[in-house]
Structures are given as structure tokens and as C-alpha cells.
Amino acid sequence: MKKIGNKIEIALFVVLAALALGVAFWWQPAADPGESIAEPPAGGSATPEAAQEIDAVGMVENKTIYSEDDPLSVVYFYVTVQRGDAGSDTDHSFAEVNSAVRFAEDSHVENDIFARAIVQVGNADGPQPGMLGYDATASNATIRVRGNSSSVQPQKSYKLELDDEAGLWRGQSNIALNKHAFDATRLRNKLYFDLLRPVENISSLRTQFVHLYIKDETAGQTAFTDYGLFTQAEVPTKKYLANHGLDSQGYLYKAISFNFEASDALKNFDDPAFDQAAFDQILSCKGRQDNQKLIDLVNLIADRSVDINEIVGNYIDRDNYLTWLAYNLLLGNNDTTVQNFYLYSPLNSRKWFFIPWDGDNCLHWQEDATEGILGNYGSWEHGVAIYWGVLLHQRFLKNEANRAELAAKVDELHESINRDTVNALAQQYDAVTRPYALSMPDFYYLGNTAAERDAILAGLGDQVELAYQEFYDSLHQLMPFFMYQPTWEADTVRFVWEAAYDFDNQPITYRLRVAATPDMANPVVDVAGLDSTEYGVPAAQMAAGAWYYEVTATTQDGRTAPAMNKIQINDVYYPGVDRTEVTG
Secondary structure: OOOHHHOOOHHHHHHHHHHOOOOOOOOOOOOOOOOOOOOOOOOOOOOHHHOOOHHHOOOOOOHHHHOOOOOOOEEEEEEEEEOOOOOOOOOOOHHHHHOOOOEEOOEEOOOOOOEEEEEEEEEOOEEOOOOOOOOOOOOOEEEEEEOOHHHHOOOOEEEEEEOHHHOOEOOEOEEEEEOOOOOOOOOHHHHHHHHHOOOOOOOOOOEEEEEEEEEEHHHOOOOOEEEEEEEEEEOOOHHHHHHOOOOOOOEEEEEOOOOOOOOOOOOOOOOOOOOHHHHHOOEEEOOOOOOHHHHHHHHHHHOOOOOHHHHHHHHEOHHHHHHHHHHHHHOOOOOOOOOOEEEEEOOOOOOEEEEEOOOOOOOOHHHHHHOOOHHHOOOOOOHHHHHOOOHHHHHHHOOHHHHHHHHHHHHHHHOOOOHHHHHHHHHHHHHHHHHHHOOOOHHHHOOOOHHHHHHHHHOHHHHHHHHHHHHHHHOOOEEOEOEOOOEEEOOEEEEEEOOOEEOOOOOEEEEEEEEOOOOOOOOOEEEEEEOOOEEEEEHHHOOOEEEEEEEEEEEOOOOEEEEOOEEEEOOEEEEOOEEEEEOO
């Protein structure tokens, strides 16, 4: 294991490590893949009732919520899709539901199409007495497609929302069934949340492997069709908060595209200028309908006169924040900068907490390499650099002591989340997922051969070690920056960009290139050694049409960083490049 002393002062680590709590995991490497894995111990955390001050209470999750789950079991869902009442928002066929595209131009699109459904739970023989919906003859839920980029895949993920009178399934009325079309193993999401269960200072989600059958009565079907394997993931709602021992009357937001910065979309609900559609593009409010507390937090983060360690401590729970960052860094879950998390705050507390969401992109590099898409990623999309474009994270990471504390947390988690433990759990879960992944209907859409899937699965533990090393490497890399759209000033095209940042405090210079193609072949501008963050190009050098530009930062000892801009041209990604149009 890499020692923290190799990167950061050992004396500081000793102090921080003395404060860190050990993480006891709840599975054993299984010689028999059919054996169940043990559950996390109950308790172990202070209760809110025992605390002297409400803001002294951290993320105190009731870990016993997981005790009834069998991670190696499969639940059978039977869903009969029906049209809703004529003229209602559920008056749709299942084909129309599946046609909903919720992702366009690399961003979320609010495009939900609903139908009604009878939701029943049973076993391999069908719905069973005593289980949800057994006696139902009329619809008891709605169904829609869920997910963003996955919504354009042939195999869809679904959200089932039970009616109030239908009752609950395991204390839940919102049931997310995820297909994980981009995961050849079909187990990463469950692995991500189950590894998180015993970790202190953060809450996880209950997950369950599901075998889904659907009968589409809107198309005249009279029998159930096998839709294969899904993973059910608990949806953070008010019920979730109550089930996990948290404050169900508190504030809860799902990040859609939220960078912790002020915007015209972030206004309170009673503001005359509030625009619900604009707000829904950045956040989804799942709790108390009052945005002022979140607006106050955003304003604090923007105020450079306020010490970041006052914010991350008094207003953002420090233990929770460090754990959330460290866990995602160690699991290589890169898609967590502006989405795939929830923000939660108890009603009468001033503190905010992170709740993770969506882990099927964790430990992904080997699969990306197999599919030939590693080139889609910029060199900044690993380690702490991935968070640099978010002001909250950037301000926190600029502090050397904070980076040391984060490293201590990563090391603490790595003691129990490493090559051996991840491989052991993945092998147990593969005993469940493999028969589904390699049979119809899932095998048809797997996107990989059985041999490729086996190699990806066998390499998951190695991916943890790679993420661990990349985190440490990133602590001595040049941090990236954004390029702005150029402006025209008389006869000059002015290119402007942010300053790069070096943890090692070396001088930085910049190289600007401008070309007619995004691969920067035959650039019309190629100037290096720039000390400033702007450069004027004579307009005569840039004829009317599309132009592409990139800026690269370089330190005195030769370390480089590209811009965080990225474009896609004809299905090819160009990290570090942006596009502008000359019209004159």
C-alpha cells in the first residue's frame, strides 16, 4: 500500500490518522459463491438525542435498515402496463413511454411520459400471496423511463411510483429499476452502494437484484415477457430519510446540474421571478419547499472573505464531505461533479450533507479501454482534478491541510476497500448476475463478449488500486482551467482563459493553438510561453467559418494541464478543445 508519508508530511498524517475511525466491512471472501454475506453491525453511532447541540450531530444513519436485505437474492417484479384515463397524463401506450428521450446534447432533458401499471411481487412462478399487489386487478402505480443517457438505449430503466393505497414495498413507494446498459458486469451499482453501507458519516442506499417481467396490455399482450436483470436502488425521498433515521421534514435536493454557484435559476419558490422549468434544470426539490437555506450556502461559498473551513465545518458537515469525496475518488466514480448526489439538511440544523446517487460508472477504465473510448476523457478526469471546476471543491482543495486530511480519509477507506475485498464481493455478486448477463434478453444487448466481461469483472479490484494511485498522483499535478469564448475587438480576436493552479507553486506559462480542425492539425496560431491568461490574434488570420482552439498550461518542471472544455464532432470527443464561429 502507498504510504501517505510518500506524499504528505508524516507528522500531519499521524495526527489525522489518530482521529480517523476504522471501517469494519461486513462480508468475507467466499469460497462458495452461493453463501450469503453477513450484514453490518447495528448501532455504533451517537444518536441525535445524545447530542448537546443539533449542529454537533453528524450523518447518523440507522444502519439496521440494511439488516433485512439479502444481497445475493433476486426479487421478481411483475408489471402489467395499462393506459391511464383518457386525457390524463398517463394516457399513453408502453411504446410511447419507451420513446421518451431524457438526454440531449450531453445534458438532462425533462421529458417524462407516463402510463399506468399493476405492480406485483412474487417469485419465479409469478405473483405470490402476501406480497405487494398480489390481489390487484386495477393499476396501482405509474411507470416511466428513468435515467439520462441510458434513456436512448434499447433496454430501458424504469421508475415505478406506487399509489398511496397500494401500500409500500420495503418502506418505499418510488421504485427505481436500473438496467445499467453501460456496465458489462451488471453489478457495479450494487457494489458501489453495498461497499458504502458500513462506512460512518455517510448514508447509502438499499439495493436489490430484480428479475423483471412486463405484460404490455397497451399492445394487446396477455402474457408476461422476460425483461431480464435489473438493479433496484432506493430513491432518496422523505420516506428514505425516515427509514434511515434522518429528518424527513428536512431539506432534500437531487443535483441535476448543480455547481454550487448562484444562477438565475436558483431562486426561492415564492420569488416572483422563480422559474420552475429553469430550476428543474439544476435541482429537483424532494423535501421542504424552501430554497433560501441553499441560496445562503451558495452565497457563502461565493464569498472569498469567508474561510472555506468555516463553510466546510459549520455549514457543510466536514466528516460527511470528506467521506463522500474520498469514497468517490477511491471508487473512481468520476460523474459526481454536478450530478449523481443529493444534498440533505435537517430542518433545524444549519449543516448540509451529501448522499451518493448512481454508482454504475465506478471502476470503469478497463471497460472503457475494451470499448475503445478512453480517448473521450481528458487528462483532468481523474483524481482531485475532476472536481476542480466546482467552486466549493476547488476552494477546499486549495488548502494544503485539507488535501492532507482528504488523503488520510482515502487511506482509511483503502484499508478495507481494496483489490482483495472488491474482488471478493464482485465474485459473489457475479454468481447472481452472470446467468442473466449471458442469457437472453440481456446477452443480446450486453455490448461485450463473455470473455471480455470476464476480464472486466476480474479487473475491478485492480481498478480500485488504479484510482488510489491516480488520487495520489493528482496531488502533484497541475490543475485544469476553463477557456472562455473569444471576443472580437476591432481587428483583434481576443482569447481568454482562467489561470491554472499548481499545488507545488511553480510558475506557469500557456500555449494557445487555433486551427480549422479540432485535431489542431496545421494551426494558424501556435504561440507558447505566455505569462498572461489572454492573447489577441489579428482578425485577418481567421476567415469566416468555424475555428477550434486549445490552451495548454505548463509548469517550470514540465508538468502540463489542458483546459476542461470538451467538444464532440461527428461522435468523436476532443478533450481540451472548444469551438468558435467567425461570422464577419
